[in-house]
Every structure is written in C-alpha cells, then in structure tokens.
Amino acid sequence: MFGIIIGIAAVITIVALGNGFKRNILADSTGTDQTGQTKYINIKYNDFENMVKEDSGISQTDKNMAANIPEVKEVSYYKASKKDSNPTVDFYDKNTKLNMVVEPTKETSLTMLAGRQLTPADSDGLNKVVVLDEVVAKQLFGSKENALNKAFDLKGQVFTIVGIAENTSGEISPQNYDPLAFFPKKTYTRYLGSKEDHSVLAIKFNPQADQHVAMDKVLKQLNVNGESRLQGEYQDYDPSAEIKQLGSMLDQMTFFIGAVAAISLFIAGVGVMNMMYISVSERTREIGIRRALGANARSIKRQFLFEGIVLTLSGGVIGYVLGILIAFGASLALPFSVRPDLMTVLISIGTSVIIGVGFSYLPASAAAKKELIDILK
Template sequence: MRSIAIIRQSFKMSLQNIVNNKMRSFLTMLGIVIGVAAVIALITIVQGFSDSVVSEFSDLGAGTLTVNAYGTSMKQGLTENDLAELEKVKGVGGISPTASLTSTAVFGSEAFDKVTVDGKSDIYFIHNNIIKSGRALNASDIENQAHVCIVDQTFMKSVMKGHAVLGNTILLDGYEYTIVGIRDDDTSLMAAFSGSGDDGTVIVPYKNALRMTGNANVSSLEVYVAEGYTSSEVVDNLSLALDNVYNDADNSYSILNMETLMQSLDTILGMLSTMLAGIASIALLVGGIGIMNMMLVSVTERTKEIGLRKALGAEPSRIQMQFLLESIVLSVIGGILGVLVGLLIAYVAAAIMDTAFGISPGAILLGLTFSLVVGVIFGWAPARRASRLNPIDALRAD
C-alpha cells in the first residue's frame, strides 16, 4: 500500500511537471507519436492488405488445386477416362471440371451478348458454398446435361431487371435454360482476374458449357485435396498421373497450388511488415533521444528543486522514480496518441486502397510496449543523474 501511494504521488508530480511545460512536453512527445504512429500504421496497413489478399485467395477454398491441361498436339485436354483416372489419384477428394466462355443470352425479346457462361460440376458446389437462393447443380443435372442454370447478381440486374428469377427461363445457345439458383456476390480476386461479363455470369453443367465451346475434352479443372493429405502431396501425385496421360510431354499441363501461393505471399508480406516496422522504429529511437534530451534539460533546470526535495527528505530512489515516471508518462502518452494516429492513417489508407482494415491487438500492444520501453531506457540516465545530485550543490544552484 505504501509503495502504491508513493508511486501515485510521483505520478501526480510527473503529470504536473508535464502540464507545466505544455509546449515542450508536446514537442517531445511528438517524436514518440510519429514513431509509434508510423510503426502501427505500417503494420496495420500491410496486415490489412495481406488479410484482403489471403481472404480472396481462400475464397477459392483452401486445399483446392487448379489444373490446366493444355495438352499436346496429339492429345488435347482430358477425356472422361482421364478424369476418372485422376479421380483415383491418392489424396484427391474430388475433381470438378470447368469450362468457360462468353456467349449470348436471350431473355424475353432482348439479347445480351456479354454473358459469361461458366460450366461447373456438382462437386464444385460441394466445395464452394455460393448458392444464395434456389438450389445448386446436382449429379443428375451434370449427367443428363440438364438445361438448368444458376445466375449471379450482375445477371439479375442487367438481364432479369426485376423479373422473377427462379423458375424463369432464358435462351442460351439455342436452348431454353431454367434458372434454378442464384449465387452470392463473387468478390474473389479470381473473379476480378477472369472478369465476369458485363451482363453477368450464368453457371451451367460443365458438359453443356463444353459443348458450347465446341471442345470434346476438358482442359481445366479444380481438384479438391482429401482430408489427411497436404496440397503438395496431391500435387506430386497428380503430376505423376498427368505425366502418364501426356507421356511426359513438356508444358502439357500446369497445377496451381493456392495454398503454397498463399503461404509464400504471407511470408513475403510478413517480412515486408517487419522490415517497414523496423525502419519506422528508427523514428521511435529519435523520439526516445528527444525524451532523453528534454529530461536532461529538465534535470538541469530543476537542480535547485531536486536539492530542496532532498533536503526535505526525498530519498534518491524517490527522485529517480519521479523523473523516470515523468519520462514514462511522457512517452506512453505519446505512445497512446501514436497508436490512435497510426490506426487513423491505416484506416484512411485502407479506405483508399480498398483493402481490409483490422485493429490488431498485437500491433497496439507492440506500440505501447515500445513507448514504455523507450520511456524507461531514455529516462533512466537523466533520472539517475537527478537522484545522484548532491543536495548542497543542488540547493546552491541558480
């Protein structure tokens, strides 16, 4: 209890001295504010950017491999037999052939020629939960090449224009397709890359889409990694199978492993974040030197006061604590302001770059700890100097 009272008293005196020297305290604090703000802003911005990218990639589903089978001049794409072989590869939990094209859709008497037609299989819907209303495509739709489709939000806006969607029909490639489902907003990076048509996207059984492209064979598919296997294991196994299909021909296929891509991206961003924070912490160092400078000036200015306090019974440790607390209070207030300013900067930056903004407790803790440590380190020497002043000389000082 005693020591708490002492600390409270010293704390009060510290605050008083900071308030008494408002301008100087503020300028000194500014160094810490800038340093901490820079560290917090950079960490938060990079983290937000990283989160955005990762979440977009993970929209594709963790454990999803994308296979592009370019084929050889002898053999293009993959046949039903090949697909069946791939399905048997160890670690493969399912494959979903895809086919994509831009086509014309007719609704009522109006034709829309910028519609993306995406062919998917029923397996795709098992691994990607994208249906907002209605139903997904099922195995019999695929098998029977049923004339059913799922439309996206853009399609609803630009083609359906407020008409009833589910159960309505559109004309695709000369056939009447019944709309059985509506998908959610596709915000994934992949969608941005592939570019949904201006008039929206229609998802149909992949065999139908394949027929529309005029190809007999599948040239792209998604492979889902079975539980208990790692993506890279499956990549190895798939490579063997595909080498077999194409007789080891070079450049006949590619396998894109989102997981490793994500991992390396994460590593790079993490390194970037650490590096930037490291650079920013130089500002913190400069801020700390500023605090030390102010504290030294303060000790010199208040030599007489220190002498008097000692004469009245202040122990050296008490004087040291008072000055140390003053520097800690100064730099922690700076740290708190810095965190706020840093988060504000990060928030604005996230809004401008259209990336995620997340308050990271770790970064805030880091900022506050940094400022506390700076306060202790750079306040120590001045406080020690104050505590060691000889009261006689100090009292005599002007």
C-alpha cells in the same frame, strides 16, 4: 511528445494497412480446404516448352482416371480463389480491348438512357443480356444509340445489349472500381464466372481411406497412364505452403517499411531525452528538497524514469489512435478493409515504453547523482 505521436502514428498506419492488404491477398488466394480432407495434384513439367503448351494441364481423362480409384470420393479442378470482390471482363471491338469492372446482379435500378433494366427473369432464365454504362457504349460503338440491341461475343458467348445506363462513376481506368457493365447474376456465374484451374486437381477421399496410400495409388495411375505423363510428372501439391510463403513475404515487406518509418521514433526519443534533461535542470530545487526529506538516489531515479514513461506512453496512445484513424480513412479508397488488432496495440505500447525507458535513463541517472551539498551550493 509531438515527435512520438507522429512516429507511432506513421508506424501504426503502415502496419494496419499492411495487415489489411495481407488479409485481402490471402483471402483471394485461399481456395484450399483447410481441414486437410482434400489433397491436390499438379504436374512438374520437364521443361518450360511443355508447360506453356496450349493443351498443357490435367485433362478430363486424367480427372476421370483419378475418380475411378476406389478410395476417391470426389474429384474436381482446383479453384484458386474463393471470392472475386471486383469481377472484371475484357470487352473487344475490332482493335479495342477494354478491361472493366462488372456487376452480376439479380436486377438493376439504374437511370436508363436507352433500353430497359435487368429483371429477375433475366437471371432465372440465364438470358445472355447486358446493360452497359454510357461511357462503355460510346467507347465500343460510338454512341448509345448504336450500342442498343447490338450483339457481341464475350468468352465464346453471344450477349445482347438491352440497356444503356447513365454514367455515375467516371471514365474507364484501372483506378475506377465502380461497375461499368451489368449482367444477370446467374448468367454471369454460368458463362463468365471464375474458371477452374486445369493445372491442379483437387481430390477428396472416402473418410475410411488411408489418404497417403490412396494418394500414392492416384499418382501411380496418372504417371503410368496420364495424358501428360510424357511432358512431366504428376505430383502431390500443397497450395497452403505457397499461401504461407506469400503471407511471410507480405509480413517482411510490412516490417521493412515500418522499420523505415520507425527511424523517426529515434529522433523523437532524442527529443524526449533533451526534454528530460531540461526538466532535471529546472527541478534541481525540488530534487534538493526531496533529498533533504530523506529520498534516496534510487527513488529520485525512479521518479524521472516514471515521468519519461508516462510522457512517451501518452504520446503512444495518441499516436495509436491517430494512426488507426488515418489507416481507416485510407482504406476507404482502397479495395480492402482495416481493423485494429492486438499486434498494433502491443507495438504502440511496447515502443512507447522502450523509448520512455531508453531515453529517460540518462537524465534520470543524472538527477539521482545530484548530491544535497552540491545542490545547496
């Protein structure tokens, strides 16, 4: 039974973490309109050289051209992500480049070593100011004193360091998900937020328009007059297809890793079979008494099968609870959450029943084949 518990717990942990990772990735990737009211256009380039050109992509002129089609209601550049749970910014100072997690906030209440806190007025006024963690200040400027009131360029915008906060999150590293720089919320959104993807155009059509006909008009106009018509072909693009493909790949990866972990369940099943054989051997007297009282072979077989299923199902339930708890514990250190779902419940119950039936069948059959005369000998 212990082997069943460990095996089920391992599989459930892997599946639960895999599903949580999948939900997180797809949530980050899904910026498309799931209602079907928005269509997308990208460029199928003639060659790699055209694709990587600095001016490649759909220009503002192309965007305006699409907007002039009568059936078009709204045109925008596609944003590939709805959310950014851990926004990061690259800081540069001479030869130093630091990529760190930042926090856009309306105001701060940090332990200050120098300078001041951020206030709501900074956000409302779109002030280009920032509060740095002391570790960052030291890394970029040598000391907190040197960093205070310094101005630096960030994505073409000049920001001023107005405060240095006490470090509470450790050193700068890819494993550190705590913010090391704090920006006024509206300032961050205005100047440093996620950029539009100029490789994809999102188009909303008027409700009464035939979307297929209108889309053909837009594509025809862009392929005849678009600024990138010589570099490639403007085409209908479906981001949801890529998202579905990504989800399928993540499912396959989770299934493969789970299947490897499930090998331990086969070994546990062999242990259950041995346990049932021992039980049959030790209960020969009981089998004889039941046969003498009129029990037939089928009822004897059914009894031992039921006992095997109860044994493995009990292990499966305990293993499920243990696996979910382990997954929850692991998710505390990961950038995504874990939640129980019907699939993991079905995996636990189904696997337990299959093992119970599969590995108890032979011992149950052996018990059913015992003849009363042989038992009395």
